[in-house]
Amino acid sequence: MQKLIKKSVQTLTPYQSARKIGGNGTIWLNANECPLSPNELLNHLNLDNLNRYPEPQPQSVITAYANYAKVNANQILITRGGDEGIELIIRAFCENDECVLYCPPTYGMYKVSSDTLNINTKTVPLTAEFQLNLAEIEKNLDKFKVIFVCSPNNPTGNLLNKDDIIQLLDMTKNKAVVVVDEAYIDFCVDNSIVDELNHFDNLIIIRTLSKAFALASIRCGFILANEWIIQSLQKIIAPYPIPTPCALIAESALSDTGIQAMQDKVTITLDNKTWLENELSNLEIVQNIYPSVANFILVEFKDGQAVFDTLWEQGIIARNQHTALNLANCIRISIGTDKENLALINALKKF
Numbered sequence: 001m002q003k004l005i006k007k008s009v010q011t012l013t014p015y016q017s018a019r020k021i022g023g024n025g026t027i028w029l030n031a032n033e034c035p036l037s038p039n040e041l042l043n044h045l046n047l048d049n050l051n052r053y054p055e056p057q058p059q060s061v062i063t064a065y066a067n068y069a070k071v072n073a074n075q076i077l078i079t080r081g082g083d084e085g086i087e088l089i090i091r092a093f094c095e096n097d098e099c100v101l102y103c104p105p106t107y108g109m110y111k112v113s114s115d116t117l118n119i120n121t122k123t124v125p126l127t128a129e130f131q132l133n134l135a136e137i138e139k140n141l142d143k144f145k146v147i148f149v150c151s152p153n154n155p156t157g158n159l160l161n162k163d164d165i166i167q168l169l170d171m172t173k174n175k176a177v178v179v180v181d182e183a184y185i186d187f188c189v190d191n192s193i194v195d196e197l198n199h200f201d202n203l204i205i206i207r208t209l210s211k212a213f214a215l216a217s218i219r220c221g222f223i224l225a226n227e228w229i230i231q232s233l234q235k236i237i238a239p240y241p242i243p244t245p246c247a248l249i250a251e252s253a254l255s256d257t258g259i260q261a262m263q264d265k266v267t268i269t270l271d272n273k274t275w276l277e278n279e280l281s282n283l284e285i286v287q288n289i290y291p292s293v294a295n296f297i298l299v300e301f302k303d304g305q306a307v308f309d310t311l312w313e314q315g316i317i318a319r320n321q322h323t324a325l326n327l328a329n330c331i332r333i334s335i336g337t338d339k340e341n342l343a344l345i346n347a348l349k350k351f
Ligand SMILES: *Cc1c(COP(=O)(O)O)cnc(C)c1O
Pocket: 032, 080, 081, 082, 083, 084, 107, 150, 154, 181, 183, 207, 208, 209, 210, 211, 216, 219, 220, 221
């Protein structure tokens, strides 16, 4: 019977999400979440229509996000997290031998979603500075239809050069769409590529409420793109993707006070990151701290596996990057609360 499952699924290596990896944690620094829940958003939820199907694309959320991102309402699609956005784009653009191209080390879902849909992938690794290798991408222009780039990049934490992304948009015009994954852009919002939506109709941007907005559990993301792309994606998204409670929480998070609260948390997170970087730089076991503009840092240790295991045993769960391209001995650490960061440093000092 198991043979009935299609080949691409039988052989699939699924995404190892932070939750699936498990661990007996008291301190969770492995999924780049905000360490505190925005419970204040739950105060005024009016949940008296749960018997009705939700609005397919809740207008109030669209309007609020359009305001926040400074785009038009017809340039937005709400998705179940950024991850659904990734899959929808591949489903809408690729078939048979039309490849997805991505640039490792980067986010794992570009490959997993492609594999799931039986779409071939091609990789052009980032340069030693974790930037796009445009010359190598250009050599492969005929081979792909969708290219995923991630800025700020996960797991390295750096921004891609904006000029490079613009060059990429130029060289792929009429040939491929460029998907810029901006899951972490709220930590450095001036660096968004969003203004280019009006210059390039092959640009697609992925956003999420899971990181800076501290709402990973409500599964709310956004695709920003030109109207013709949004309309095409609307044809293939599930009929009622956004549950009403999630839409209400999202709307509240995107109100003026919600955005202010998010920005306050971003400031605290970035301060805590600076503190953590300083402390780490004093440790003998640390080889290199990669500069990050996001809410996590990539750290190279002298013996990454040993450090990871020791933290794990103490209930401090980080993200091992040892299998990622060129990231031997590297661990990605999400910025936690003051207390969590201190516990992490104390554990590393004892190592
Ligand atoms: C977290 C993340 C996402 C999407 O997360 P969702 O929770 O599905 O919104 C997308 N891209 C990157 C690079 C991420 O780190």
